[in-house]
Amino acid sequence: MQFLRTMFAAGAAVASLGATAALAQDYKDEYRVSTVVPAPFPWGIAAEKWAELTAERTEGRINLKVYPGVQLVQGDQTREFTAMRQGVIDMAVGSTINWSPQITELNLFSLPFLMPDYAALDALTQGPVGEKIFEIVQAKGAVPLAWAENGFREVTNSKHPIRTPSDMEGLKLRVVGSPIFSDMFSAMGANPTQMSWADAQPALTTGAVDGQENPLTIYSVLNMHELGQSNVTLWHYVADPLIFAVNQQVWDSFTAEDQEILRQAAVDAGAHGIEVARKGLTDGDTSLIDEIKGHGVEVISLTEDERQAFVDATRPVYDTWKDKIGADLVDMAEESIANR
Numbered sequence: 001m002q003f004l005r006t007m008f009a010a011g012a013a014v015a016s017l018g019a020t021a022a023l024a025q026d027y028k029d030e031y032r033v034s035t036v037v038p039a040p041f042p043w044g045i046a047a048e049k050w051a052e053l054t055a056e057r058t059e060g061r062i063n064l065k066v067y068p069g070v071q072l073v074q075g076d077q078t079r080e081f082t083a084m085r086q087g088v089i090d091m092a093v094g095s096t097i098n099w100s101p102q103i104t105e106l107n108l109f110s111l112p113f114l115m116p117d118y119a120a121l122d123a124l125t126q127g128p129v130g131e132k133i134f135e136i137v138q139a140k141g142a143v144p145l146a147w148a149e150n151g152f153r154e155v156t157n158s159k160h161p162i163r164t165p166s167d168m169e170g171l172k173l174r175v176v177g178s179p180i181f182s183d184m185f186s187a188m189g190a191n192p193t194q195m196s197w198a199d200a201q202p203a204l205t206t207g208a209v210d211g212q213e214n215p216l217t218i219y220s221v222l223n224m225h226e227l228g229q230s231n232v233t234l235w236h237y238v239a240d241p242l243i244f245a246v247n248q249q250v251w252d253s254f255t256a257e258d259q260e261i262l263r264q265a266a267v268d269a270g271a272h273g274i275e276v277a278r279k280g281l282t283d284g285d286t287s288l289i290d291e292i293k294g295h296g297v298e299v300i301s302l303t304e305d306e307r308q309a310f311v312d313a314t315r316p317v318y319d320t321w322k323d324k325i326g327a328d329l330v331d332m333a334e335e336s337i338a339n340r
Contacts, residue, residue: 026253030065031090034080036098036197038068042217043242046148046273047093050244053265058258064091075196078177084247085141091246095150099243100178105136107325108333110180110238112314113307115337118282121149121239123340129333142245146266148273150215150240151281157211158204158228161300165189165313174200174212181213183317184237188310204228215240216288217277225295232292232299235307237314244270 033051038044044066051064072089073079081099083089100106108114108129115121124130125147134144155162157171169189175181177194185192193209203209204227211229219229244266251259280288293299302310322330 027061028090030063031250032072033064033066034070034072034084034089034092034094035066035068036070036077036080036095037218038066041221042273042277043093043148043150044068045276046242046244046269049269049272050093050266053268054262057261057265062254062258062262075198077196081140081142084245087247087249089247090250091244093148093242093244096241096243097176097178097181099137100180103136103140105133105325105329107178107180107321108133108329109241110178111321111325111330112184112318113235113237113311114318114333115152115239116236118152118278119340120337121152121241123336124333125149125241127336129329129336132329132332137243137245141248143248143251145244145246145263146270148242148244148270149277150242151217151277152236152239153213153215154219154232154234154236155211155213156219156224156229156232158207158230159210161231161298162233163300163302163306164309171211172209174203174209180317180321183320184314187314187317201227213237215277216281216292220288220292225292225297230297232297234289234299234301235310237310242270242273 033047035044035047039048047066047068051066054062054064069075070077070080073083077095077098078101080089080092080094081102084092084094085102096106096109100110109124115124130147137144155173157173159171160167162168165188168185171190173185173190173192174195175185175192177196182192182194193203195203195209200209200212201222204212204224207228211231212224216232216234218224219232246262254262280286280291289299
């Protein structure tokens, strides 16, 4: 009897392995992952880490290939989520800003001066607000797995230091293609111009635009001091969390075991990406800021009173967009930050 039980168990195991192998044979040879920027940007590093961990942990059953520059949607960052939902893209490590035209609630992270620091950002992504956002993303047709980040966005320009809203008057600033950004910079007296980053770089070089806003990691890797961006103001006005997500049909094609591997790989890759994104900017480490200053760039950190002047200038935008995003969600975010 013991022999029969042993043989039955062995047969069940073989059958299970056979089923797994059969399912794995239905997997694609390659799953296309969209990102905006490649390594050595933290964003690209996080995406590549996801691919690496997934291949390693699935023993090659799932192979992700990262396509940076949003090349799968001809460089149009704001089309990425729609393309993933439709199956043109299998997976993405996407910006909450770029996906906000399709998911209005993601504008939460672009509310001006909502998040004063990294602890506030973590309180949102790692708490009930993050869970609610994931529910909303899933309802829109993609499966969210984990968070990473592009970082807090700071403002730079070629004209003069920015300490007050009056310093923004008349500056031509490149902003991302999301309406809330145009509203914010218009409220501060600037002349916002929406354009892709591919168009922004030559525009900065020629002086067609005076400045831009991006995380310092982007500024550093792209050597923006060479594009005339000699003035940097650290104001933490918005942050840009990233979401690892998978097309729903692609997700459903994986075994439950592989789904969990893919999810955990995203969590681990996201944690690595966040660490890289904050290097030189947190925990008393100012090495990235020091590096930028070393190029002769003036880097300004606002006082509380100076920051408050920008908060006051953009408050009407905040109030208008709170209603568009959903007052309940914004209230939840404000409470999470207050209790961080």
